[in-house]
Each structure stands twice: as C-alpha cells, then as structure tokens.
Amino acid sequence: MGIAGRGFCLLVLMTLLAACGAPAAAPTPAPPSISPAAPASSPGLEDSCGDRSKLSKELYLFNWPDYIAQEVLNRFEQECGVKVIVDTYDSNETLLAKLQAGATGYDIIVPSDYMVSIMIKEGMLAELDKNNLPNLKHIDPAHLGLYFDPENRYTVPYMWGTSGFMYDTAAIPRELKSWKDVFEPAPDVQGKISMLKDEREVIGAALKYLGFSMNTTNPDELQKAKEVLLRQKPYVKAYTSDTNRDLLVAGEVVLAHIWTGDAIRARDAKPSLKYVIPDEGCTIWQDNLAIPKTARNKYTAEVFINFLMRPDIAAVNANTIKFGSPNRTAIQQQLIDPALLNDPGIYPPEALKRKMEWLIDVGEAIELYDRIWTELGVEQ
Amino acid sequence: MFGVDIQTRKGRSLEVFGLLVISGLLAFFIAGRTAEMPWRIVMGGMGLLDAALAATWILGLPLIPTLVLVRAALGLVLGLGMMFALGLVPGLGLCFLAMALGIAAIPRARLPLLLILPGTFYLLIFFAFAVGIIAVISFLKRGPYGGIRWLFVLENYQRALDPLYVQIILLSLWIALVTTVLCLLIGYPVAYAMARAPARWRNALLILIMIPFWTNFLVRTLALMFVLRSDGPINGFLMAAGLIQEPLSLLFTQNAVILGLVYGELPFMILPLYATLERLDFSLVEAAYDLGANEWHAFRRVIWPLTLPGVLAGSTLVFIPSVGAFITPDLLGGAKTMMIGNVIQYQFLTVRHWPFGSALSLILMAMVLAATMVYLRVGGRERVL
Numbered sequence: 001m002g003i004a005g006r007g008f009c010l011l012v013l014m015t016l017l018a019a020c021g022a023p024a025a026a027p028t029p030a031p032p033s034i035s036p037a038a039p040a041s042s043p044g045l046e047d048s049c050g051d052r053s054k055l056s057k058e059l060y061l062f063n064w065p066d067y068i069a070q071e072v073l074n075r076f077e078q079e080c081g082v083k084v085i086v087d088t089y090d091s092n093e094t095l096l097a098k099l100q101a102g103a104t105g106y107d108i109i110v111p112s113d114y115m116v117s118i119m120i121k122e123g124m125l126a127e128l129d130k131n132n133l134p135n136l137k138h139i140d141p142a143h144l145g146l147y148f149d150p151e152n153r154y155t156v157p158y159m160w161g162t163s164g165f166m167y168d169t170a171a172i173p174r175e176l177k178s179w180k181d182v183f184e185p186a187p188d189v190q191g192k193i194s195m196l197k198d199e200r201e202v203i204g205a206a207l208k209y210l211g212f213s214m215n216t217t218n219p220d221e222l223q224k225a226k227e228v229l230l231r232q233k234p235y236v237k238a239y240t241s242d243t244n245r246d247l248l249v250a251g252e253v254v255l256a257h258i259w260t261g262d263a264i265r266a267r268d269a270k271p272s273l274k275y276v277i278p279d280e281g282c283t284i285w286q287d288n289l290a291i292p293k294t295a296r297n298k299y300t301a302e303v304f305i306n307f308l309m310r311p312d313i314a315a316v317n318a319n320t321i322k323f324g325s326p327n328r329t330a331i332q333q334q335l336i337d338p339a340l341l342n343d344p345g346i347y348p349p350e351a352l353k354r355k356m357e358w359l360i361d362v363g364e365a366i367e368l369y370d371r372i373w374t375e376l377g378v379e380q
Numbered sequence: 381m382f383g384v385d386i387q388t389r390k391g392r393s394l395e396v397f398g399l400l401v402i403s404g405l406l407a408f409f410i411a412g413r414t415a416e417m418p419w420r421i422v423m424g425g426m427g428l429l430d431a432a433l434a435a436t437w438i439l440g441l442p443l444i445p446t447l448v449l450v451r452a453a454l455g456l457v458l459g460l461g462m463m464f465a466l467g468l469v470p471g472l473g474l475c476f477l478a479m480a481l482g483i484a485a486i487p488r489a490r491l492p493l494l495l496i497l498p499g500t501f502y503l504l505i506f507f508a509f510a511v512g513i514i515a516v517i518s519f520l521k522r523g524p525y526g527g528i529r530w531l532f533v534l535e536n537y538q539r540a541l542d543p544l545y546v547q548i549i550l551l552s553l554w555i556a557l558v559t560t561v562l563c564l565l566i567g568y569p570v571a572y573a574m575a576r577a578p579a580r581w582r583n584a585l586l587i588l589i590m591i592p593f594w595t596n597f598l599v600r601t602l603a604l605m606f607v608l609r610s611d612g613p614i615n616g617f618l619m620a621a622g623l624i625q626e627p628l629s630l631l632f633t634q635n636a637v638i639l640g641l642v643y644g645e646l647p648f649m650i651l652p653l654y655a656t657l658e659r660l661d662f663s664l665v666e667a668a669y670d671l672g673a674n675e676w677h678a679f680r681r682v683i684w685p686l687t688l689p690g691v692l693a694g695s696t697l698v699f700i701p702s703v704g705a706f707i708t709p710d711l712l713g714g715a716k717t718m719m720i721g722n723v724i725q726y727q728f729l730t731v732r733h734w735p736f737g738s739a740l741s742l743i744l745m746a747m748v749l750a751a752t753m754v755y756l757r758v759g760g761r762e763r764v765l
Binding site: 091093096097100122191233236239243252364366373374375377378 | 524527544545547548551605609610611629631632634710711714715716717718722723726727728729730731732733
C-alpha cells in the first residue's frame with residue numbers, strides 16, 4: 001500500500017487545500033427574505049404587526065401551562081407571520097431560578113406581581129418601548145401603576161385573579177363564604193379539604209382569617225396563624241396547587257383553596273362547584289407580560305404584547321383561559337362572554353375588591369414563613 | 381519528498397492522516413456556515429491547524445504525534461462547547477472525530493488511559509465540580525433575593541442541627557428503611573422464583589420486571605394516585621364486596637408514600653438479587669440437605685450468606701433514592717409529610733435559600749456515603765453483579 005497510500009495522501013491533501021479556500025469564497029446565505037406569505041390583515045381590523053421588516057420569524061414565550069389560547073397564537077402567525085413557540089414553567093420561583101441559572105432565548109415571560117418586583121430589583125427585565133404599545137390605552141387603569149412597577153416601565157398586565165376557595169354545593173348544601181368555613185371546617189367538610197401548596201398563600205389565608213395583613217412580618221401574628229394552620233391540618237387531605245382541580249372534580253375533596261382560573265375550569269367539568277371570594281378578603285394577583293434583558297427579539301416581543309392587548313384578541317384569550325382580563329375595552333364592549341363577566345368569582349364587585357391584598361415580597365421575613373411551613377410539614 | 385517513511389512509521393499513520401483531513405474539512409465546513417464571529421474564527425483556526433498537522437504528519441517530524449494528541453484534547457473540549465454554541469450535531473461530530481484522532485494517534489500501550497478520559501472528564505465537570513460548587517455555597521450567606529453573599533458562615537450547618545430538621549431527616553431515614561425492608565421481603569422471593577424458573581422463561585420474567593421502566597416515573601405515580609382514590613378501583617372493589625361501608629383513606633397518607641416508593645424501587649432490589657441467585661450453585665443447597673439441614677437451616681446457613689452481596693447491593697440501590705425522594709411524598713402524600721428531599725427542593729425553588737439547601741444536600745450526601753461505606757465494608761469485597 002506504499003505507493004497507493006502515498007498517492008492517496010497527496011490526493012486528499014490537495015482536496016483539503018482546495019477546501020481551504022472554500023469558506024472564504026462560499027457565498028453567505030441570502031438574508032432572510034420578508035415572508036410574502038404573511039397576508040395583509042383583514043379589512044376592518046387594525047394592522048397589529050408594526051414594522052414587518054423588523055419582525056423575527058419566531059418568538060419564544062415562556063408562560064404558565066394552559067395560559068394562552070391556541071387561537072391567539074394561530075392568529076398572530078396568520079396576521080404577522082411570526083411563529084410563537086411556547087415553553088412553560090409551573091411557578092414564579094421556577095421562572096426566576098431558570099433565568100438566574102442563565103437560561104436565555106426567551107423573548108416574553110409572564111411573572112406575577114411580587115416576582116416582577118424581584119426581577120426589577122435584580123435588573124433582569126428590559127424596559128418597554130411604549131411607542132410600540134399603543135393598545136395600552138385599552139387596559140383598565142386600576143391594573144396599571146401597581147406597587148411592583150409604578151410606571152409600568154417593564155410590564156403590562158396580562159391576567160389577574162384571586163385565591164379564594166371552591167366548594168361542591170352538591171356535597172355541602174349550605175352557603176359558605178368565610179375563611180372560617182375553611183379553617184374551622186364543619187364535620188361534613190373535615191378531611192375533605194385541599195389547600196394550595198404555597199406557603200405565602202396558605203399562611204396568608206390564615207392571617208386574613210385572623211384579620212391580619214397577608215404581608216405581616218410580625219412574629220406574634222405569624223405565630224397565631226401557625227396555630228390556626230396546625231389545628232386545621234388534621235382536616236386537610238392534601239396540600240396541592242396542581243391537582244386540586246382533579247380532586248374537586250373527582251369528589252376526593254369537597255372544598256379546595258384554589259386560584260381563580262383553575263376554579264373556573266373545574267366548574268366547567270362539574271357545574272355543582274362554586275368559587276367563593278371570602279368575606280374577609282383574599283389574595284389578588286396579577287400576571288404580567290415582560291421582556292427579559294436576554295431576549296433576542298425585543299421588537300417582535302413588543303409587537304406581540306401589543307397584539308395581546310388588542311380588545312378582540314384579549315377577549316378570545318379571556319374567553320378561553322377564563323381568568324380575569326384587565327382589558328377595559330373588551331369588557332365594556334362585551335367582547336368577553338357575559339357569563340364570565342357576570343361571575344363575581346372572576347369579576348368581583350368593587351366592595352369586595354377593596355378587601356383584597358397583594359402578596360408583597362416580605363424580604364428576610366420569608367424565613368419566618370418558611371419555618372412555619374416546614375413545621376406544618378413535620379406535624380403529623 | 382513527502383511521506384518518505386510513511387510505511388516505516390509505527391502506529392496508524394494513514395488513519396491519523398485521514399482523520400485529520402476529515403476533521404479539518406468539517407471545521408472549515410462549520411466555519412463557512414457560522415455567522416457568529418468568534419466561532420467562525422475558532423473553527424477556521426482549527427481547520428488550518430488540522431491542515432498543517434496533516435501536512436507535517438506525512439513528513440514524520442518528531443514532535444508531531446504529541447501535537448496531534450494536543451489537537452485531539454482541544455477538539456474534545458471545543459466540541460463540547462460547540463454543542464451549546466452551534467448545535468448538537470456539529471459539536472458531537474467534532475467530539476467524536478477528536479476521540480477517534482486520539483485513539484488513532486496514541487501508542488497502543490497507552491490506549492486504556494485514553495479510553496477512561498471522556499468518562500473522567502464527564503465526572504469531573506458534572507459531578508466533582510458541581511458538588512464543589514454546592515460545598516462552597518453551603519458556607520455562604522443568602523442574598524436578599526435568592527442568590528448568595530460571599531461571607532463565610534457556619535450558620536447553615538448550625539440550622540440543619542435544629543430539632544425541626546433533624547426530625548425531618550430521621551423521618552426520611554425511617555421511611556427509606558421501611559421501604560428497603562419491604563422491597564427486600566417482596567423482592568427476594570420473586571428473585572428466587574425467577575432464578576429457579578426454567579431457563580427459557582427467565583428472560584421473559586426479566587422483561588416483565590423491566591416493563592414499568594417503559595413509562596415515566598411521574599406518570600406511574602399519577603396513575604397510582606388514581607388507583608388509591610376514594611372512588612378508585614381498590615375502594616370500589618372493597619365496597620362492592622361489602623367489606624367496607626365508607627371508602628378508606630388510602631391516598632395522601634404516609635403509607636401511600638411508602639407504597640409508592642416500594643412500587644418505584646422494587647425492580648432495583650429484584651435485579652441484583654436475581655443476578656446473585658442466578659449464579660448460586662444450587663448443588664450446594666442439596667449438599668446441605670444431604671448433610672441433614674432442614675429448609676430453614678439451608679436458607680439461613682447456605683443461600684442467605686451466598687446471596688448477601690446481592691441483598692446489600694439491592695438495599696443500597698433502594699435506600700439511597702428513597703431517602704432523597706421528593707416527588708412521591710408530594711403527590712401520594714399530599715405534601716403533608718415533608719421528607720428531606722422536599723425541604724431541599726423547597727429551599728432552592730421557593731425560599732431561594734441556596735446556602736441552606738446546599739448544606740442540607742451535603743448532609744444528605746454524607747449520610748448516603750456512610751450507607752455506601754457500610755455496604756463496601758460488609759459485602760463489597762465480593763463481586764456483586
């Protein structure tokens with residue numbers, strides 16, 4: 001193989017040398033052409049795509065599960081030619097942990113109120129260009145300028161809701177409307193309760209029941225809340241935020257501490273369920289659209305956020321995922337299903353709304369909450 | 381003249397040359413398709429290096445083999461980087477070429493050393509380095525919003541000694557112990573029966589043991605939730621049979637947690653037990669009978685000691701994941717029983733107290749290490765699998 005081998009080597013070497021020049025001469029791929037497939041928006045609808053030449057082809061949305069209508073994504077792709085790719089997380093803390101661990105490539109995230117303040121303090125959010133968000137005028141001012149982003153420099157509201165409780169009117173024939181029914185359950189409810197698996201929500205509900213603020217850092221008040229929770233524990237079937245819907249529908253529990261959206265969807269499956277915002281008040285929360293600083297397609301993200309605030313789109317979204325919409329125009333023009341608008345569990349009367357409280361980051365006091373939660377987990 | 385001594389060189393000259401050419405071409409190809417500046421230059425540089433090495437390799441200069449090995453190591457590291465920067469396929473392609481290059485270029489006698497390199501590298505980066513980070517963080521202070529502050533403190537370990545956490549650790553150990561004992565009681569007879577089954581059945585039986593692995597653990601646990609519900613099949617059967625009037629509370633209890641753990645870990649007990657029992661020379665057992673042993677004595681004095689390595693291996697494999705379990709207590713226990721795994725998960729994700737979570741993780745690791753040491757002392761000297 002001497003001669004043959006040598007010849008082969010030379011041959012290959014020449015090919016290699018020839019290939020050397022190749023990359024320099026190789027034409028760079030043509031710049032992505034603007035998709036001619038994107039149709040002009042249908043007549044009568046405003047064009048929501050902004051400057052199409054600046055749009056990216058794909059947009060990465062990091063969202064809660066089942067928290068955007070597929071139809072909305074399809075419409076955006078049809079109208080603007082941008083494919084939205086959705087990835088999901090199951091808690092604000094997971095979102096924060098993933099971003100802090102260096103996850104990049106997400107263009108839009110949907111943090112809740114208190115997480116927004118943490119992310120702003122950590123410098124993780126990009127400032128929004130209001131010029132790209134003309135539809136902001138449709139948003140109810142009551143949901144703007146909140147404590148976590150007073151000038152809405154970084155976020156716009158997406159959906160809002162409450163953390164009350166839901167019970168099965170078929171199993172409990174009387175009207176329940178107080179946290180007392182949850183923390184001092186009647187015999188037919190005992191052992192058939194599920195509470196959220198969330199220390200701030202559970203301890204907060206106990207604080208509210210006692211008439212304290214849900215954001216207290218006072219150890220005495222927290223101690224009293226702990227006693228309430230320890231007394232309640234024997235009657236609690238499970239602490240869960242993910243499966244409470246199924247447990248209610250299956251009849252495994254007859255009363256559940258639950259978030260609005262889950263409650264409404266549970267009721268779709270079992271009409272005898274009723275969602276209650278307790279008389280003492282409860283948590284109000286708001287999920288917000290924000291752009292992380294690491295986003296690659298900021299302009300497209302702003303166009304999409306603006307698209308989501310368009311009243312007809314906001315209505316499609318609200319009708320599908322059934323959370324409270326902050327879109328005043330969509331509500332006033334009754335674009336949202338009246339059955340939802342008339343549900344006090346989703347759109348509560350003003351008097352009740354005033355008794356609600358935002359969960360605010362309690363700083364170092366979170367360790368007091370953590371300790372109570374752990375003690376609750378140890379107590380059998 | 382080129383390649384005068386190409387036949388006289390030891391090793392695998394032609395393969396090395398060919399690999400250099402191929403990886404050079406690949407590097408150029410990737411460089412041509414990459415728009416991002418640093419990577420384009422890196423890949424182009426690598427292609428030039430390969431071309432230069434290929435050319436000089438034929439000349440047979442003394443230093444070149446060493447340079448080729450350096451190039452192989454460089455390719456391995458760069459390839460791993462490329463996996464993230466340019467995508468899985470080009471990155472893995474570079475890695476494999478680099479490994480092939482290394483294997484071809486290294487003298488045969490040294491080859492085994494090279495072969496353990498990728499594994500060692502992997503363990504170093506993803507295990508030793510990661511555990512090192514956790515160890516460092518466990519001595520720091522929590523930052524105001526999660527994160528860490530670079531202050532050396534021991535408070536995280538002091539806090540772990542709080543009776544509250546000691547209690548949780550003890551409970552976790554207890555649950556893991558009960559799980560292990562139950563797995564052993566259920567698994568030993570199964571493994572024994574499998575080993576004594578006719579040879580043609582054994583593979584089929586082994587596959588039956590493996591079947592649960594075909595489905596994700598989380599899905600199986602959720603299915604178990606359904607089985608244990610008040611309106612699930614167990615309660616339905618018992619009530620239809622008239623044995624109970626009211627449905628039993630099966631789900632969301634500590635026993636449900638143990639049930640779920642036993643179900644999940646049982647195959648890890650059966651497989652090593654089967655491996656030892658299958659190799660057991662049963663003529664020894666017959667000899668024991670011939671010498672007057674009854675069945676209990678034959679088991680106690682002959683079978684048990686001979687299968688002890690399998691028992692220890694299985695118990696270790698079951699005990700370790702059980703101590704740190706967190707999904708099962710969450711789903712089947714309804715988060716009413718907190719195990720140490722839940723506390724750690726909680727510290728990292730919810731409270732965002734990384735230092736305390738790290739300290740607890742290290743304590744858990746130390747306990748697992750202690751269990752493994754016991755295993756090594758008692759039974760590890762014999763071959764287990």
